[in-house]
Amino acid sequence: xxxxxxxxxxxxxxVRRSHLAIATVFAVHGAVQGTFATRIxxxxxxxxxxxxxxxxxxVCPAIGSVLMMPLAGRLMHRLGSRAxxxxxxxxxxxxxxxxxxxxxxxxxxxxxxxxxxxAGMADVVMNxxxxxxxxxxxxxxxxxxxxxxxxxxxxxxxxxxxxxxxHLDGRIHLGxxxxxxxxxxxxLCSQVPDLHPAADEDAPPRFALPxxxxxxxxxxxxxxxxxxxxxxxxxxxxxxxxAHASPAVAALAYTAFSCTMxxxxxxxxxxxxxxxxxxxxxxxxxxxxxxxLLVVFAHAPAPGIAGFALIGVxxxxxxxxxxxxxxxxxxxPARTIAGVATVTYTSGLVAPAAxxxxxxxxxxxxxxxxxxxxxxxxxxxAGVVGTHGGASRExxxxxxxxxxxxxxxx
Numbered sequence: 001x002x003x004x005x006x007x008x009x010x011x012x013x014x015v016r017r018s019h020l021a022i023a024t025v026f027a028v029h030g031a032v033q034g035t036f037a038t039r040i041x042x043x044x045x046x047x048x049x050x051x052x053x054x055x056x057x058x059v060c061p062a063i064g065s066v067l068m069m070p071l072a073g074r075l076m077h078r079l080g081s082r083a084x085x086x087x088x089x090x091x092x093x094x095x096x097x098x099x100x101x102x103x104x105x106x107x108x109x110x111x112x113x114x115x116x117x118x119a120g121m122a123d124v125v126m127n128x129x130x131x132x133x134x135x136x137x138x139x140x141x142x143x144x145x146x147x148x149x150x151x152x153x154x155x156x157x158x159x160x161x162x163x164x165x166x167h168l169d170g171r172i173h174l175g176x177x178x179x180x181x182x183x184x185x186x187x188l189c190s191q192v193p194d195l196h197p198a199a200d201e202d203a204p205p206r207f208a209l210p211x212x213x214x215x216x217x218x219x220x221x222x223x224x225x226x227x228x229x230x231x232x233x234x235x236x237x238x239x240x241x242x243a244h245a246s247p248a249v250a251a252l253a254y255t256a257f258s259c260t261m262x263x264x265x266x267x268x269x270x271x272x273x274x275x276x277x278x279x280x281x282x283x284x285x286x287x288x289x290x291x292x293l294l295v296v297f298a299h300a301p302a303p304g305i306a307g308f309a310l311i312g313v314x315x316x317x318x319x320x321x322x323x324x325x326x327x328x329x330x331x332x333p334a335r336t337i338a339g340v341a342t343v344t345y346t347s348g349l350v351a352p353a354a355x356x357x358x359x360x361x362x363x364x365x366x367x368x369x370x371x372x373x374x375x376x377x378x379x380x381x382a383g384v385v386g387t388h389g390g391a392s393r394e395x396x397x398x399x400x401x402x403x404x405x406x407x408x409x410x
Contacts, residue, residue, distance in 0.1 A: 010136040014193075018133045019141060021191035025089060025126050026145045027152035028185055029119070032096050034156025035177050036115075038163070042170040043099055043108070053105050060112035062349045065120030069342045072124035073334035080196045081129050086189035088122035093181035100170040124341055128334045129192055131327025140277075142320035143268030150262035214336050216384050217325050218343025220281070223374040223381070224318030225344050227288060227311055229351035230371050231257055235308045238295065238364045245301035252301075253308045261312035268317040277321045278386040285378030288314025292372030296365055314375060319344060325385040 044054050075084045095118050098111035127142075134141045156177075163173045235253035239245040245253075272280045291310025298304035326340040355367040 015133065015136050017191060018129075018193045019137060021188055022126060022130050022133055023141075023145055023148045024188050025085065025185075025192065026130070026148040027155070028181055028188065029089065029092065029122060029126065030149035030152025030154075031156040031177075032093055032152075032181060033119070034153030034158075035160050035174065036096060036099070036156075037153070038157050038160025039100065039170045039174060042164060043102075046100065046170065047102065047104060047108060049105060049108075057105060057108050057112055059349065060109045061116030061119065062345060064113040064116030064118075065123070065345055066342055066349070068117035069120040069124055069338045069345075070335075071338075072121040073338045075121065076125050076128060076195070076334045080194050081125060081132075082189060082192055082194035085122065085125045085129065085192060086186060088118060088125055089185040089189060090182050092118040092122045093178055093185050096178040096181070097171075097175050100174050120341065120345070124334060124338045127323040127341070128327060128337050129195065131324055131337070132193060132195055134324060135328075140269040140272035140324070142324040143265050143272060143317045146320040147262055147265030147268065147316075150258070150265055154258075154262065214326060214329075214339025215343060217322050217329065217336075218340045220378060220381050220384055221319055221322040221340055221344030222347040223377045224315045224322070225347040226351045226354075226374050227292075227315050227371050228261075228319075229348045230355045230367070231308055231311050233352045234355050234359075234364065234367070235304075238368065239301055239304050242364050243298050243301045243304045245304070249301050249305075253305050256305050256309040257312040259312075260309045261316045264313045264316035265320065268320065272317065272321065276386070277325065278382045280317050281321060281382035281385060282379050284314040284317055285375055285380075285382065286314070288375035288378065289372055290314075292368060292375050295368045296372060311371075311375065315378070318378060321385050 040054070040058070043049075049057070072084070072088070075088070078084075079087070092115075095111070095115050098114065099108060102108035102111050130142055130145045159177065160173070232254060235257055236250040239250040239253050240247060268280070271283070275283065288311045291307040291312075291314060294303050294307030294310065296307075298307060322340055322344060323337055326336040329336050354370070355364070358367040358370060
């Protein structure tokens, strides 16, 4: 087993710089996603795709992520975190330009597979770096980092919506944004800590099944992401078809859900520092379950919107704390984070289809009953993030207890 070590070169000033750099990296990663989301209708119209064809294409990013995430640990081991993140984040920003240039559905699917693969691998490395910075900072920051990702999506959307409204060609819009974000990514990654494996640590396999600890932690993440993905894709349809809301009012459901989740993530570290990771997830699970019950019993738009907003608050800290727990579990944090991400994000493939299938066989009310049951699972299963070191650990004097096998080099 690799001996865990800490790096004495982590001065307070360096920790602050590293925190700012990795937080901005999260925002850039989110900005790519937010930008792409605003131009999906343009891509659909440009290629004259039907709803079913577009649905097939939009599954490809998740497939690419799940397939390639296990490779991220190998890259980080070989290149170090800085070089790996520089390459993967720049690649993620660069492939933003591919989808609008696809000449047809097969090429769009290939472009989106590459889009998802680069996104997933960059996600693993930046979370591994975030966990390391959190340990040296001595207090929870992972929720805030994921909150910055949500802020990035909002910034990307804030640029994309007027571009779409002005009917700007998607190839121009995504090409310009891609070039700008690649430059920003390369600049930012020069400021993130350069983590390298300890001398006696074996290289992880190129592809490997997630370790057992990742499966346990990932099960909690699966519940959170199922609720997130299902709500994001189906909340507006629920309000329109079940609560009889107008299309404009139905659209408010996703806005309420997204804004409350982003805000709660930005403030979530305060709750984690006061309550600890386990209790924070349990309290969030209670809030999300209450929101799910509001949705299930909603017969009017107002309680439905309130319910979706509460779900957003309740699940906000789940994924950040699962990644934090993964980073402190086992002797290879990057591999465990990749495993947790693979299990967790598989939920993004399952949730939309499962909710649609259940709704087709019964109703959307029953579908959101399943979402409510899974949010209750957060309350019952939250203890695993404590068992695997999910809470921020400190030793006497407030210094973080070393908990990874990666060391930093200037």
